[in-house]
Amino acid sequence: MIAPPERSAERDAALDLVLPHVADLGWTRSALRRAAGPDADLLFPGEAADMVEAYVDLMDRRMVERAAPVLAAQRLTQRVRTLIATRLALAAGQKVAARRAAFVLALPVNAVVAARCTARTVDAIWHAAGDTSADFSWYTKRAILAAVYAATMLNWMNEATSEEAALAFLDRRLADVGRIGKLRARLEKGFWSRPAAS
Numbered sequence: 001m002i003a004p005p006e007r008s009a010e011r012d013a014a015l016d017l018v019l020p021h022v023a024d025l026g027w028t029r030s031a032l033r034r035a036a037g038p039d040a041d042l043l044f045p046g047e048a049a050d051m052v053e054a055y056v057d058l059m060d061r062r063m064v065e066r067a068a069p070v071l072a073a074q075r076l077t078q079r080v081r082t083l084i085a086t087r088l089a090l091a092a093g094q095k096v097a098a099r100r101a102a103f104v105l106a107l108p109v110n111a112v113v114a115a116r117c118t119a120r121t122v123d124a125i126w127h128a129a130g131d132t133s134a135d136f137s138w139y140t141k142r143a144i145l146a147a148v149y150a151a152t153m154l155n156w157m158n159e160a161t162s163e164e165a166a167l168a169f170l171d172r173r174l175a176d177v178g179r180i181g182k183l184r185a186r187l188e189k190g191f192w193s194r195p196a197a198s
Helices: 009-025 031-037 047-071 075-091 095-106 108-129 137-157 164-191
Strands: none
Touching: 009 031, 009 047, 009 095, 047 075, 047 095, 047 108, 075 108, 075 137, 075 164, 095 108, 095 137, 108 137, 137 164
C-alpha cells in the first residue's frame, strides 16, 4: 500500500476553505491564501500538486467513511459501485475544482503524483469493499478498477453529465467488467479441460 500524503486537521480545513476559490484561481498559492489566510501556503509546500494530492486523499477518506454503514449488507460488486457513487456525491458542486485537479495531475511533471493518487483511491475502494485477494488477482483487480474509475470520473467531469448519467455510465462499465470476467472463466475452464495432446 502506498503511504498517504501528510494528514492533519489544519490541512483538511484549508482544503475545504480553498475549494470555492479554485474555480477562479485554480489550485494555487493565491487561492489558498485568499481562503485560509496569508500563511496557509505553508501547509502545502509542494504547491498545486501537494494540494491536489491532499484533496484526493481527503476525498478517499470521506468516501470510505460515508459509505461504510451500508457496505456490510452488499455484495462485493455492489460495494464497489456504492463507494464510487459516494465519491461522486461528495464531489457534487466541485466539478470545476475536479477538472482543475485533473489538469494538474495530467502535467508530465506530476506523473508520479497522479499515479500515486489513482493507486491509493483504487486501493481504498477495494479495501473498503472487503477484497482480501493476495495473489496475482490483487494486481488485475486494481488495474481494471483504475480504468473503470478513471473513465467514470472523466465522464462525470463533463458539465453536461448529470449524476444519474454518470452512475448509468458506471453501471455499464461494471457490467462490461462482469461479462469479461465470466468470459475469461469460461475460456480458462475450456483450456484446462482439453485433453492433452498425444
